Amino acid sequence: MSKDGRGKSWDKVQSLMKQAVRTPMSVQELLTQLSYLRGASCIFFGTGSLISDRISSLESAIENHKLSFELQTSNDNSFPTKFLYAIDTKVQRLLLQCKEARARDEVNDRIIEFDHLVSMVLDQTFHMQLPLCSHVPTDTPEHVAGGPNKRLKISAGHPSPESAPRSMVTNNSQFDAFKLKDGEDWKTFCGASVNDRPMWNDQCRMCARWHIKGNCFSDCPHAASHVPHEKVSTEKERSFQKYVKKVRGD
Numbered sequence: 001m002s003k004d005g006r007g008k009s010w011d012k013v014q015s016l017m018k019q020a021v022r023t024p025m026s027v028q029e030l031l032t033q034l035s036y037l038r039g040a041s042c043i044f045f046g047t048g049s050l051i052s053d054r055i056s057s058l059e060s061a062i063e064n065h066k067l068s069f070e071l072q073t074s075n076d077n078s079f080p081t082k083f084l085y086a087i088d089t090k091v092q093r094l095l096l097q098c099k100e101a102r103a104r105d106e107v108n109d110r111i112i113e114f115d116h117l118v119s120m121v122l123d124q125t126f127h128m129q130l131p132l133c134s135h136v137p138t139d140t141p142e143h144v145a146g147g148p149n150k151r152l153k154i155s156a157g158h159p160s161p162e163s164a165p166r167s168m169v170t171n172n173s174q175f176d177a178f179k180l181k182d183g184e185d186w187k188t189f190c191g192a193s194v195n196d197r198p199m200w201n202d203q204c205r206m207c208a209r210w211h212i213k214g215n216c217f218s219d220c221p222h223a224a225s226h227v228p229h230e231k232v233s234t235e236k237e238r239s240f241q242k243y244v245k246k247v248r249g250d
């Protein structure tokens with residue numbers, strides 16, 4: 001804390017505390033989070049304090065046995081989270097002892113000896129139950145990208161949100177004028193005069209598939225325009241009409 005112009009200001013400490021919580025999905029992310037924890041320990045307890053030293057040793061141990069840690073992660077993608085949770089639990093126990101102790105020798109420093117945790121990983125006997133409230137995402141393109149199991153989901157050029165599975169959505173309230181006519185093929189519109197389609201907002205255009213074919217997908221980049229025709233302004237309707245006429249060659 002800031003004292004005599006040294007250390008961190010209260011605002012700085014508060015902003016450090018507001019770091020977004022993110023589950024580590026790789027050994028590298030685990031190491032990154034440990035380095036944050038070590039940084040915070042240095043701020044709160046000083047460089048060379050017990051906690052920061054022990055975390056520093058742990059980081060070295062993980063670096064030295066990275067392959068074993070990566071093997072565990074490839075078997076169980078929640079392993080880095082479980083390991084970090086084990087560390088956190090131990091640090092919390094130590095802090096609780098520090099809070100309640102009346103003298104330094106009442107605190108058992110061995111609580112945060114992490115060597116045996118590392119040994120358990122090497123022996124493949126590490127086990128940790130995560131609390132029920134924790135949510136570890138299953139492996140996602142973002143998390144596996146760059147890793148040994150590099151895998152990228154590509155769906156027809158549409159970026160798919162990780163959280164929501166792709167599903168078809170139907171427009172039950174189309175403009176009659178835009179509906180496919182008898183004998184007309186959606187393929188005529190698909191990818192045609194894309195730049196003539198009116199913008200729906202700053203980010204996307206009016207979805208041709210939704211307004212012409214009458215259905216689309218939940219992960220469509222123009223999903224914001226998936227609205228019933230009553231919700232489309234006259235101005236946008238007219239612009240879309242122009243685009244439709246152009247493609248139809250009217």
Ligand SMILES: [Zn+2]
Nearest residue numbers: 207210216220
């Ligand atoms: Zn769409």
